Amino acid sequence: DIRTMFYIGGNDSMDTVTSLSEYATEHNIEGIQFVGCPKTVDNDLRIIDHCPGFASAAKVLATTQLQTWLDYNVYTREEVFILETMGRDAGWLAASTCVTGKVDLLVLPEEVFDKDLFFDQVREIIAEKNKCYIVISEGVRYADGTYLSAGKSKDDTFGHAILGGAGQALKEMLIEEGVTSRAKVQDMSTLQRSYAAQQSKVDVEESFRLGMSAHMHSMDPSFTGKMVALRRVEGDVYDIEFFAVDSKEIANHVKGFPLEWALPNYRGVTQEALDYFVPLLQGQPHIYYDDNGTPRHVKPYYLR
Known part of the structure; x- marks a missing residue:
């Protein structure tokens, strides 16, 4: 009964989304979709402003x-x-x-x-x-x-x-x-x-919203071989909006840190780089703890 596969990960994972989608098309397999959801702490995906997990x-x-x-x-x-x-x-x-x-x-x-x-x-x-x-x-x-x-x-x-x-x-x-x-x-x-006890509230909330956007996009049966992405909205107040891109545009490509944002002689980064980072690190979500004083986690499916 599974109709949609949401694949979460980075550029290698988006390559898998592309391969699965192309395989289904080539073999006339209908009724199943492959949707990419970006998540990588490396923040190295093209087109997207920043990756869930990075912040x-x-x-x-x-x-x-x-x-x-x-x-x-x-x-x-x-x-x-x-x-x-x-x-x-x-x-x-x-x-x-x-x-x-x-x-x-x-x-x-x-x-x-x-x-x-x-x-x-x-x-x-x-x-x-x-x-x-x-x-x-x-x-x-x-x-x-x-x-x-x-x-x-x-x-x-x-x-x-x-x-x-x-x-x-x-x-x-x-x-x-x-x-x-x-x-x-x-x-x-x-x-x-x-280290789940230290998180960015902006990151957590954006990740949830991106997942919801991917779910809504999947209501269209033709939505496959795509990745849901986010971009920064221009303005004085930080905000983002979601859009979709072909997963093949992300697969196996790396977006490096802009060299124009690096100061000469290894002396750090420019103000432009700081303006990029600072809004992403804001806030701390509420962390729930168990009776032993350690953070509570959902038990992974592979350990159930």
Whole structure:
């Protein structure tokens, strides 16, 4: 009795929506629809203004950046702190931490990593502050395309390199080159996309509304091979509107963080970037807790 399949995910997932829809058409399979619903913390989908899930992950990272910055400033000793975020090809998550105003250097996968230039920047900031706070994306590469990450593995099920360890690799380089004698690394790993106790209310409400929009679109039997998207409405007050796009326009494409929003010499992001991020992080939904004091969750279907 299932007539509509709602597929939730990122660009690889939209490729699946496209493939299933095309298969049904080629084999004259009628009465079933394939509808894409965007959801990726990477925020790397084309056409859409931002992706459901991104704002909550960004809020977790920005909060972590601020709190670890406060912690490492308790001590007067010289120290470098490195926060590693997700982002194989797109630096949206790393860049979002700059909303705190406490990030000294930002290293994005969209920019070629220039070790000498970067080390000079670290030395300059340490000379000024005796400290340096660095945010680095896991997918940072050298000019030849090789990853800075020490944790590069073969690939995932979609043929993408499995990364992790860019922060640790950077720490070791800084110490070996004598740039600093002390550095700490905070690798957020899966925590940044699964820490449900810290969410953006804007993100939660928009995600629900997008799901409802997808449901309403599905009332049209010809609505298949599509993804429901959102765009920002121009004006002084933040708002969005929903629209639909062919899933093939999203599939296997990556929208990187705009280089024009990145300041020179790894020094953070522009005001335009901050204006993009800040409205998305607003509010905190009510979190329900169990008798043990931990957040309540709906039991996943695969564990029932």
